[in-house]
Amino acid sequence: MADVASIFGASGPLARTIANFEQRPDQAKMARLVWEAIQTKRHLIVEAGTGIGKSLAYLVPVIASGKGAIISTKTKTLQEQLVNHDLPLLRKASGTHFTAVCLKGRANYLCLKRFRDFSTRPLFVFPHEIKYFRKIQNWATRTATGDRAELSQLPDRLAMWHDICSQRDLCTGQKCEFFSDCFVSKAREAADKAGIVIINHYLFFANLALQLSSDTSMLPQRNLLIFDEAHNVEDVASQFMGASVGLGHINDLVNQISRQIELEKIEVEGLVSALTKVQKAGSEFFSHFAARRDGTFKLTNEMFDMHVLDGRDELLKQLKGLARLLSDAASDGIDVFGPLSERCLEMGNSVRDVCDLDNQELVHWAEARDGHVQLKATPICLADTLAKHVFAKVPTVILTSATLSSDNSFKYIKSRLGASRPLELMLPPSFDYKTQALLYIPRHLPLPDNPRFVNMAAKEIVRILQKTRGKAFVLCTSISNMNALHELVSTKIKQRCFLQGEMPNTALLKEFRRDVSSVLFATASFWQGVDVQGEALSCVIIDKLPFAVPSDPIIEARIERIRSQNGNPFYELQVPQAIIALKQG
Ligand code: SF4
Known part of the structure; x- marks a missing residue:
């Protein structure tokens, strides 16, 4: 293989294929190191600033190596860019034949059996969804993939889906009668055969959790794994590597079983009463936590008095009884009860985990919203798990993002993710910020915890927006600041002011791009993975440094853990995390 970087050269295949191709030495440098990591079976961390073209820089060596790879992204936007733009472009430029597919979580695919069952007796929680059902019926007869992304008009939240x-x-x-046509099994089969499989972090870690609990995997084995947008890996992994359970999960389980009983006209002695008992035990157990205010709070031993522990034991007993009934019925030929019985047992395990406050590796906490509460157990540190089950198992793992370093070092990300002795590369953004951008820090404002801060910040924001004539994001670190600033600023400027939450995020972005002078007030979800090109986004205003809230139970537990190891959580966790978040913003 000739020097892989030559592909990026002035007379290389990319220059011959891409109109106005721009040679970027850093892109070639990254490609060379990715190639080296693949050949020498080493792990690699690359921070590639905006504008370098990092996806081509890893795709070219992956394709040139001829080795199979899994590429995981956090956002749909990047996934779509890889599938619809970068890979077709490389296919054209290289003239090489390679296969690449996008594999999604199973909830993205239409289930032919459930669709048939639903169509027989449609039940709409929201009557306005009937119009979408007609669209789906029409689409279901011609789709080859069953992937709901093909239906762009479908709202993100569709209860019927x-x-x-x-x-x-x-x-x-x-055992399913539709198995030979099943979209999920077809997608997995295609992924098994493909050279490159594009997935997202959610699917990767849901699969890892499944692998660890049941030794089964939905993903093909590959010796090369690339995490793009790798700064999100710890957050996403934390959501899947612990346990989470609430009354909503219990009710959902009971409803699913009841629906099967109704659809299949199943009669199993004692089943209906077992469902009632599970629901009753669930309501009683979770009612002990429901009175607390909205938000997150840490679970403590004091919360688990005798009543709560009795409630937990009763719920476990009823779940176990239900699981046994379902599994017996499955052995008697009611196949659909097999996986539902498994789910009862898994739910029992989750209940046990969230109540096991003696497990020092997990932080036990709860999230209350609108009177509903979910109990959770989240790993305090994932480094050992990831080191053992990801970095030790896959010969080459590549972590890349525009923001992975803090203080010119990868120490933070390596320690959080358990990546030991990787190759490292830090490439600055290709933009000349000194001449192309202006950084303004108003020094006359009081500190953010001062009661006058929001009013004074609003006045300053109005002044800035009058100069830029709108065209801005106002990114806030809390919902209360976002609402207050929006209220104070929107009445003082001529431009249209959008507020996160007033419509779905994708629709909001579309409107923001369309109305070039508009301003968008938003929080966390707009800090990253958002692409607005051109004049519409000329200014980004940030209300304060994005330090994670120290009273958040996960952050608090991580701070305590570092302190107990004689570390300094401020410099080892809070500052690096804030720097990475700020760079994203
Ligand atoms: S095998 Fe049957 S039940 Fe399972 S996803 Fe496919 S169509 Fe649905």
Whole structure:
């Protein structure tokens, strides 16, 4: 293989294919190191600033190596860019034949069996969804993939989709009458055969959790794994590597079983009463936590008095009884009850985990919203798990993002993710910020915890927006600041002011791009993965440094853990985390 970097040269295949191709030495440098990591079976961390073209810099050596790879991204936007733009472009430029597919979580695919069942007796929680059902019926007859992304008009939140998409605990696999046409199995088969498989971090870690609990995997084995947008890996992994359970999960389980009983006209002695008992035990157990205010709070031993522990034991007993009934019925030929029985047992395990406050590796906490509460157990540190089950298992793992370093070092990200002795490369953004951008820090404002801060910041924001004539994001670190600043500023400027939450995020972005002079007030979800090109986004205003809230139970537990190891959590966790978040913003 000739020097892989020559592909990026002035007379290389990319220059011959891409109109106005721009040679970027850093892009070639990154490609060379990715190639080296693949050949020498080393891990690699690359911070590639904006504008370098990092996706081509890893795709070219992956394709040139001829080795299979899994590429995981956090956002749909990047996934779509890889599938619809970068890979077709490289196919054209290289003239090489390679296969690449996008594999999504099973809930993205239509389940033919559930769709047939639903169509027989449609039940709409929201009557306005009937119009979408007609669209889906029409689409279902011609789709080759069953991927809901093909239906761009479908709203992100569609209650009905929950009744017709594929679900692990309602899928009987090869025993299903639709198995030969099943979209999920077709997608997995295609992924098994493909050279490059594009997934997202959610699917990767949901799969890892499944692998660790049941030794089964939905993903093909590959010796090369690339995490793009790798600064999000710890957050996403934390969501899947612990446990989470609430009354909503219990009710959902009971409803799924009841629906099967109704659809299949199943009669199993004692089943209906077992469902009632599970629901009753669930309501009683979770009612002990429901009175607390909205937000997150840490679970403490004092919260688990005798009543609560009795409630937990009763719930576990009823879940176990239900699991046994379902598993017996499955052995008698009611196949769909097999996976549902498994789900009862898994739910029992989750209840046990969230109540096991003696497990020092997990932080036990709860999230209350609108009177509903979910109990959670989240790993305090994932480094050992990832080191053992990801970095030690896959010969080459590449972590890349525009923001991975803090203080010119990868120490933070390596320690959080358990990546030991990787190759490292830090490439600055290709933009000349000194001449192309202006950084303004108003020094006359009081500190953010001062009661006058919001009013004074609003006045300053109005002044800035009058100069830029809108065209800005105002990114806030809390919902209360976002609402207050929006209220104070929107009445003082001529430009249209959008507020996060007033419509779905994708629609909001579309409107923001369309109305070039508009201003968008937003929080966390707009800090990253958002692409607005051109004049519409000429200014970004940040209300304060994005330090994570120290009273957040996960952050608090991580701070305590570092302190107990004689470390300094401010410099080892809070500052690096804030720097990375700020760079994203
Ligand atoms: S195999 Fe599973 S996902 Fe596929 S159609 Fe049947 S039940 Fe649905």
